Amino acid sequence: MEENKETILSVKNLKVSFSTPDGTVEAVKGIDLDVKAGETIAVVGESGSGKSQTMMGIMGLLAANGAVEGSARYRGQELVGLPLDSLNKVRGARITMIFQEPMTSLDPLYTIGRQIAEPIVHHRGGSFKEARVRVLELLELVGIPEPGRRIDSYPHELSGGQRQRVMIAMALANDPDILIADEPTTALDVTIQAQILDLLNSLQARFGMAVVLITHDLGIVRHFASRVVVMRRGEVVETGTTADIFERPQADYTRMLLAAEPSGHKPAPADNAPIILEGRNVAVDYATGGGLFGRSAGTFRAVDGVSIRLRQGQTIGIVGESGSGKSTLGRALLRLVPSSGRYNFETTDISDFGRAAMRPLRRELQLVFQDPYGSLSPRQTVGEIITEGLYVHEPQLSRAARDKRAIEALREVGLDPAARNRYPHEFSGGQRQRIAIARAIILKPKVVILDEPTSALDRSVQGQVIDLLRDLQNKNGLSYIFISHDLSVIKAMSDYVVVMKDGKIVEEGETEAIFEAPRETYTQALMSAAFTA
Amino acid sequence: MTDILTPAALPPETASRSLFQLAALRFRRNRAAMASCIMLVLIALFSFVGPYFISHSYDQVFPSYVSIPPSLEPRPDASSLQDVMESVASRARVELKEFAVEGQIFTATVTSDKPVDPRTTRYFDRANEFDGTQVVATEDDGRTLKLTGSVSREYFLFGTDSNGRDLMARVMLGGQISIAVGLLASLVSLSIGVLYGATSGYIGGRVDNVMMRFVEILYSLPFVFLVVVLVVFFGRSFILIFLVIGAVEWLDMARIVRGQTLTLKRREFVSAAQALGLTDWQIIRRHIIPNTIGPVVVFVTVVVPKVILLESFLSFLGLGVQAPLTSWGALIAEGANNIQSSPWLLIFPTIFFVLTLFSLNFAGDGLRDALDPKDR
Numbered sequence: 001m002e003e004n005k006e007t008i009l010s011v012k013n014l015k016v017s018f019s020t021p022d023g024t025v026e027a028v029k030g031i032d033l034d035v036k037a038g039e040t041i042a043v044v045g046e047s048g049s050g051k052s053q054t055m056m057g058i059m060g061l062l063a064a065n066g067a068v069e070g071s072a073r074y075r076g077q078e079l080v081g082l083p084l085d086s087l088n089k090v091r092g093a094r095i096t097m098i099f100q101e102p103m104t105s106l107d108p109l110y111t112i113g114r115q116i117a118e119p120i121v122h123h124r125g126g127s128f129k130e131a132r133v134r135v136l137e138l139l140e141l142v143g144i145p146e147p148g149r150r151i152d153s154y155p156h157e158l159s160g161g162q163r164q165r166v167m168i169a170m171a172l173a174n175d176p177d178i179l180i181a182d183e184p185t186t187a188l189d190v191t192i193q194a195q196i197l198d199l200l201n202s203l204q205a206r207f208g209m210a211v212v213l214i215t216h217d218l219g220i221v222r223h224f225a226s227r228v229v230v231m232r233r234g235e236v237v238e239t240g241t242t243a244d245i246f247e248r249p250q251a252d253y254t255r256m257l258l259a260a261e262p263s264g265h266k267p268a269p270a271d272n273a274p275i276i277l278e279g280r281n282v283a284v285d286y287a288t289g290g291g292l293f294g295r296s297a298g299t300f301r302a303v304d305g306v307s308i309r310l311r312q313g314q315t316i317g318i319v320g321e322s323g324s325g326k327s328t329l330g331r332a333l334l335r336l337v338p339s340s341g342r343y344n345f346e347t348t349d350i351s352d353f354g355r356a357a358m359r360p361l362r363r364e365l366q367l368v369f370q371d372p373y374g375s376l377s378p379r380q381t382v383g384e385i386i387t388e389g390l391y392v393h394e395p396q397l398s399r400a401a402r403d404k405r406a407i408e409a410l411r412e413v414g415l416d417p418a419a420r421n422r423y424p425h426e427f428s429g430g431q432r433q434r435i436a437i438a439r440a441i442i443l444k445p446k447v448v449i450l451d452e453p454t455s456a457l458d459r460s461v462q463g464q465v466i467d468l469l470r471d472l473q474n475k476n477g478l479s480y481i482f483i484s485h486d487l488s489v490i491k492a493m494s495d496y497v498v499v500m501k502d503g504k505i506v507e508e509g510e511t512e513a514i515f516e517a518p519r520e521t522y523t524q525a526l527m528s529a530a531f532t533a
Numbered sequence: 534m535t536d537i538l539t540p541a542a543l544p545p546e547t548a549s550r551s552l553f554q555l556a557a558l559r560f561r562r563n564r565a566a567m568a569s570c571i572m573l574v575l576i577a578l579f580s581f582v583g584p585y586f587i588s589h590s591y592d593q594v595f596p597s598y599v600s601i602p603p604s605l606e607p608r609p610d611a612s613s614l615q616d617v618m619e620s621v622a623s624r625a626r627v628e629l630k631e632f633a634v635e636g637q638i639f640t641a642t643v644t645s646d647k648p649v650d651p652r653t654t655r656y657f658d659r660a661n662e663f664d665g666t667q668v669v670a671t672e673d674d675g676r677t678l679k680l681t682g683s684v685s686r687e688y689f690l691f692g693t694d695s696n697g698r699d700l701m702a703r704v705m706l707g708g709q710i711s712i713a714v715g716l717l718a719s720l721v722s723l724s725i726g727v728l729y730g731a732t733s734g735y736i737g738g739r740v741d742n743v744m745m746r747f748v749e750i751l752y753s754l755p756f757v758f759l760v761v762v763l764v765v766f767f768g769r770s771f772i773l774i775f776l777v778i779g780a781v782e783w784l785d786m787a788r789i790v791r792g793q794t795l796t797l798k799r800r801e802f803v804s805a806a807q808a809l810g811l812t813d814w815q816i817i818r819r820h821i822i823p824n825t826i827g828p829v830v831v832f833v834t835v836v837v838p839k840v841i842l843l844e845s846f847l848s849f850l851g852l853g854v855q856a857p858l859t860s861w862g863a864l865i866a867e868g869a870n871n872i873q874s875s876p877w878l879l880i881f882p883t884i885f886f887v888l889t890l891f892s893l894n895f896a897g898d899g900l901r902d903a904l905d906p907k908d909r
Contacts, residue, residue: 336807362810375801379553379823388819389809439805 008177008210009035009058009095014070014080016050016057016234027053029234030070035178040204040211042225042242044218044257046458047429050234051214055180059097060087074178093123096171100183102163106155112166113139113151119173138169143199160322161192165199172203179204180212185220189321189485194529197224216458218257222246230254260459262466262492268510269313269495274346276479277310277333277365277447282341284325284332284503302328303339304503308481310447315473315480317494317511319487319526325503326483330449333481334365346446363393366440370452372432376424383420386410386439393443409442410435413468430461434468441472449481454489466492487530491515499523556827559903566899569892576889580708589687589699591706592857597661598689599697600875607686609662614639614684617662625656630677634684639663641680648675657682692877694867703859704882710860711886714774714844715837721779722840723833726786731821733787734794735813745791748784756781756843757850764852774853778840789832793825827904834897838890861886 016028028050035041045051057068058079072079074090082090091097096119099105106115116138117131132151139147142165155163164184171179181200185193197220204211213225221228221242228245230238230253238251249255284303303325310316320326332339335350335358343350345361353361369375376385386409387402397405407417413434424432433453440448450469454462466489472478482493490497490511497514499506499522507520518524560566584591598608609617611634618641622629627649631642641657643649657666657680666682691700733744760777767773797803798821806816845862847853854860861882868879 331804334808336804359810359812362808365808367805367808369801369805371801375805377802377806377820377824379826380819388806388811392810392815436805439809443809 005036005038007034008037008075009033010071010073011054011058012071012073014054014057014068014072016053016062016066016068018063019065019067027066027234028057031231031234031236033229033236035210035212037177038204038208038210039227040213040225041227041229042213042215042221043229043231044215044221045231046216046257046460048233049231051231052182053234054231055097055182055212055214059091059095059180060084089123092119093174094176095178095180096174096176097180097182098164098167098171098184100186102160102167102187105167106163108155111152111154112158115155116166116170116173119170123174134173135169138172139166141172141203142166142169143195144169159192160188161195164188164192164196168196168199168203172207175207176209178210178212180214182214183216184213186215186217190487191321191525191529193220200224218459230257256460260463262463262489264470264492265511266315266470266493266495269311273311273313275309275344276312276346277481278308278342278344279329279333280307280342282306282308282329282332282339282343284328284337284339302503303332305341306500306503306505308333308498310479310481312446312479313473313477314496315482315494317490317497318481318483318500319485319490319497320500321485321526323502324500326500327451328503329500330367330451330481330483334367334449336367360393363389363443364446366443366445366448368433368436368440368448368450368453370455372429372436372456373424375436376432378424380423381420382410382422382424382427382435385424385435386420386442389439389443405442406438409438412441412472413438414464428461429457430464433457433461433465437465437468437472441476441478444476445478447479447481449483451483452485453482455484455486462489469493487515487526499526556900556903560899563899563902565895566903569895569899572888572892573896576708576885576892577712579885580705580712583705584702587699587702587705589702591698591702591859593698593702595687595693595697595699597697598687598693600695600871601689601693602875603690603692603700603877603881605690607688609686614662617660618657621657621660621663625653627653627678634686637683637686639682639684640669642677643680644673644677646676649678651678653678654680654682661685691881692875694878695871695875698857700878700881703864704861704885707859707861707864707882708885708889710854710858711841711844711862712889714778714860715841717775718778718782718840718844719833719836721775722782722786722836723829725779726783727790727822727825727829729783730787730790730792731794731817731825734791735798735817735821737795737798741791745788748787751781752784760847760852769852769855771854771858774844774847777847778843781843782836782840786829786832786836789828790825793828794821797821797824830904831897831901834893834900838893841886841889861889 011031011033013030013032014028015026015030017024017026031054033054043051043054053062056062057066058072060079060082062068068080070080074095077090079087079090106112113132113135114128116135117128120126120131120134121128135151136147139151144150144162144165158166184200185196188196200211201224213220215221225242228240228242229236230245230251232253237253238245238249245254246258249258282303283301283305285299285301287299306329308316308329318326318329328337331337333343335343335353341351345365350358350361383403383406387406390397390402390405406420410417410419415431415434415438419427419435424435427435453469454465457465469480470493473480480493482490484490495511496508497511498508499514499520501522507514507518507523514523515527518527601608614634615632618632619629622643627643627645629641630644633640651668654666654668657663662684664683664685666680668678669681670679671677672679689699689701691704694700694703729744733741759781763773763777803816803820806820811819841861844853844860845865848860848863849866854863864882865879865886868882871878
C-alpha cells in the first residue's frame with residue numbers, strides 16, 4: 001500500500017564520520033534510505049550501529065568532531081551541506097525530532113507552554129500570546145490532562161510520560177511531514193511506553209506524517225512500523241516490510257536479533273533448601289528536606305513493610321516500575337540504607353548490625369548495578385576494580401595472589417585476563433557488566449543482588465549476560481535477587497516473582513503462576529503492556 | 534560498540550590508555566598550552582639555573598653602578614673609560630696618545646716630554662676601573678710607554694637598582710621565591726582542601742554542616758588581619774608565608790572538592806565500594822579523591838598565579854620576604870616607586886611575572902579542555 005506514495009526523504013550513500021585522536025571513525029558507512037509520505041519506518045539496530053547518528057547527520061546535529069557526506073534530499077532539497085539558516089527552515093518545521101530522554105530534553109527554566117510555543121513563533125512568526133491557543137490545542141491533542149493549567153507548569157512538575165508528551169507536542173507544533181522519534185520510549189516504564197506508542201499511532205493516523213522510529217526494541221517495531229531497516233556497524237543489513245522481516249528474515253544478523261529474546265526458565269530450588277537471607281517488615285524512610293541541625297521537613301516511605309525470604313539456590317525476581325521501591329528494597333536487604341524490620345542472614349540475626357558488624361558479612365552478600373558505565377570507577381584499572389573486595393576481605397593476600405584471583409574471575413565471566421590492565425572506558429557495555437559481575441563473584445559470595453543488571457544492555461548482550469549469570473549460579477550455588485522492570489528477563493531468570501508498586505508488594509508467587517495467571521489488576525496491566533506493545 | 538560475534542573479545546586497540554594518558558594526548562595537541570608549558574620550563578630554568586651562569590650575586594652591591602639602565606654593552610662603556618683614562622693620564626702628567634678596550638683588556642699608549650717612569654702604572658691601578666697595569670714596550674728612549682692591563686667591566690643586561698645591585702640576579706632570585714611560594718602554598722592548600730572537602734562531602738549530614746560552617750567562618754576573617762596575627766605570634770619567616778597563604782587558599786579548594794564529592798558519592802561505583810565493605814576512609818582515598826583530580830588540577834593552575842599575587846601583596850605590605858631576599862612582587866613594588874627615574878626596574882620583573890601568569894592560565898585552560906572533554 002505504501003508503494004504508490006511519494007518519497008519525501010531520500011537518503012543516498014550517507015556517511016558520517018568522527019575524527020578522534022586515533023584517527024577517523026566511520027559511524028555510518030554509506031547508507032541508502034527512503035521515507036515515503038505517511039509511512040512508519042523503523043530503523044533498528046544495537047547501540048553503536050549508527051542509527052541515531054544517521055538522523056543526527058541529516059538534521060545537522062552532529063557533535064563538533066563529526067562530518068557528514070553523501071546526500072539526503074527532502075522533497076528535492078539537498079539537506080547535507082545546506083547553510084544553517086536554510087536548514088533551520090526545514091528542521092523544526094518540516095522534519096522534527098523527539099529524543100530519548102524526556103528528563104533532559106526540556107529546558108527547566110521555561111514553562112512547557114513557552115517551550116511548545118517556541119517553534120511556532122520561530123517558524124510562523126507572531127507573538128507568544130497568539131501561539132497560546134495553538135499550544136492549548138496541542139496539549140489537548142497529546143493527552144495532557146487539564147491543559148489550561150498545565151500550560152504554565154515547569155518541566156519538573158511533570159512525570160516522565162507527560163514530558164515525553166510535551167516533547168511530542170513540540171514536535172507536532174508545525175505540522176511536520178516527518179517525525180523522527182529517537183528511542184522515544186526507552187527511558188519510560190512499560191505501561192507508559194504503551195501509552196506513548198498508542199499516542200504516536202493515533203496522531204499519525206490523524207495527521208498523516210511519516211514517522212521514522214529509531215529503536216533497539218523489536219517488540220515496538222512489530223506493532224508499530226510498516227517498514228523496517230536493520231542497521232549494524234554503520235551499514236544497512238536488511239530492509240523490508242515488517243511482516244517480511246519478522247517472518248522471513250534474510251540476513252543472519254536479523255535472525256540473531258529476533259532470536260535474542262531471553263528464553264529459558266529456572267526450576268525452583270528444593271523445598272527443604274535452607275533460607276539464606278530473610279527480611280521481615282522491611283521499611284525504608286527517606287527524609288525530605290532538612291536543616292542545619294538535622295530537622296527534617298518530612299519523610300517519604302520508599303519501602304513499606306515488605307517481607308521476603310530467599311532460599312539457597314533460589315532466584316527471586318522483583319518487578320516494578322520506577323519509584324516502586326524495588327532497588328531500595330535490595331539495598332535494605334544488604335543493610336546499605338538505614339531501614340527498620342528484622343533481617344536474618346543464614347542463621348544470624350543481622351537486624352541490629354551496624355556498618356562495622358556488617359563488614360565481614362559483605363563478602364557473602366554482593367550487589368551488581370544497573371549502569372555498567374557508572375558502577376566502575378573510571379580511574380582504576382579493571383584489575384584494581386575486581387580485586388578491591390579482596391583488598392578488604394583478604395588483606396593477607398599478596399599482590400601476585402590477588403592477580404591470580406583476578407585472572408580466575410575474569411576467565412569465569414568470559415573475559416580475556418589481559419583485560420585487567422585496561423581501564424573501564426575501553427570496554428563495551430556488556431563487557432563492563434561482566435567486569436562488574438567479576439567484582440561481585442571474586443569474593444565467592446552466597447547471595448548476589450542484581451539491580452537491573454541487563455537494562456542498559458542491548459538485547460543480544462542481555463542474553464549473554466543472562467546465560468553467564470545462570471552458569472555462575474549453577475556452578476557456585478548462588479542465590480539471586482533479580483531486580484528489573486523488564487518482565488521477559490525476569491521470566492527467564494527467576495523462579496519466584498514479587499511485583500512491587502509504591503513500596504508495597506502487590507502480588508507474589510511462582511514465576512509461572514504470576515505470568516500465566518496474574519490475579520491483581522496491576523500485574524495484569526503490567527503483563528499486557530509488556531507483551532503486546 | 535557491541536560486538537555480538539566475539540562477545541568477550543577485547544577492544545581492538547593496540548595500547549591501553551588510562552584516562553590520564555588520553556588527557557595527556559589531548560593536551561599535547563593544544564598548541565597554546567604546550568607553548569605555555571615550554572615557557573614555564575624556560576622561566577623556571579632561568580630562575581633556578583640562571584644564577585650559576587652569572588657572576589653577580591643577588592646581594593652584591595656595585596657602588597659605581599647605581600641605577601644604570603639596561604644595556605648589552607659591558608659597563609663601563611668605552612667612552613667613559615676613555616674619560617677615566619684621560620683623567621688618570623693627566624694626573625700622571627703623561628699624554629694619552631692611544632687607548633683601546635677589548636673585552637676585559639685595555640691597551641694604552643702614553644707619551645711625555647721626559648722619559649716616563651714605569652712606576653706611573655700605579656696611577657692607573659689607583660683608578661677603580663683599571664687593574665694590573667703593565668708596561669709592554671718602551672719606545673723613544675722611554676718617552677713613550679705602551680701599557681696594558683685589565684679593566685673590570687661588568688655586564689648589567691637588566692640594569693641595576695637604586696642600591697647598585699644587578700637586576701638580573703634579583704629577578705632570578707625573585708623568580709625562585711615566587712615560584713617556590715606559588716607551588717608550595719598551592720600544595721599546602723591542595724592537600725588540606727582536598728582532604729577536608731572530600732571528608733566533609735562524603736560523610737555529609739551534620740558533620741558536613743559543621744565543617745562547611747567552619748569554612749565560612751574562616752572566609753569571613755579578613756586576610757590581612759589573619760596574616761598580621763600569625764606574623765605577630767610566630768614571627769616573620771619564609772615558611773610562614775607558605776602556611777599563611779595555603780591556610781587561606783584551601784577554603785576554595787575544599788568547596789570545589791566537596792561539590793565534586795557530592796556528585797561522586799551518588800555514583801554507583803561508590804555504592805559498589807560500600808557493598809564490598811570498604812570503610813569510609815578507604816572509599817574517600819581510593820574512589821573519591823582520584824576522581825576529583827580533574828577539576829582539582831585545573832583549579833591548582835588558577836591558584837598558583839593567585840598565590841604568587843598574594844605573596845607579592847604581602848611583600849608589598851612588608852609582611853612577606855625581607856631584603857636582601859626578594860620576590861617578583863617585591864621587585865615590582867620597588868619598580869613602581871621608581872617608574873619615572875628607572876622604568877627598567879618595573880619592566881623586567883613585570884615581563885617575567887606576566888609571562889608566568891599567562892602561561893599558567895593557558896596551561897590551566899588546556900588542562901581543563903584535556904581533562905573534561907565533551908566527547909567522552
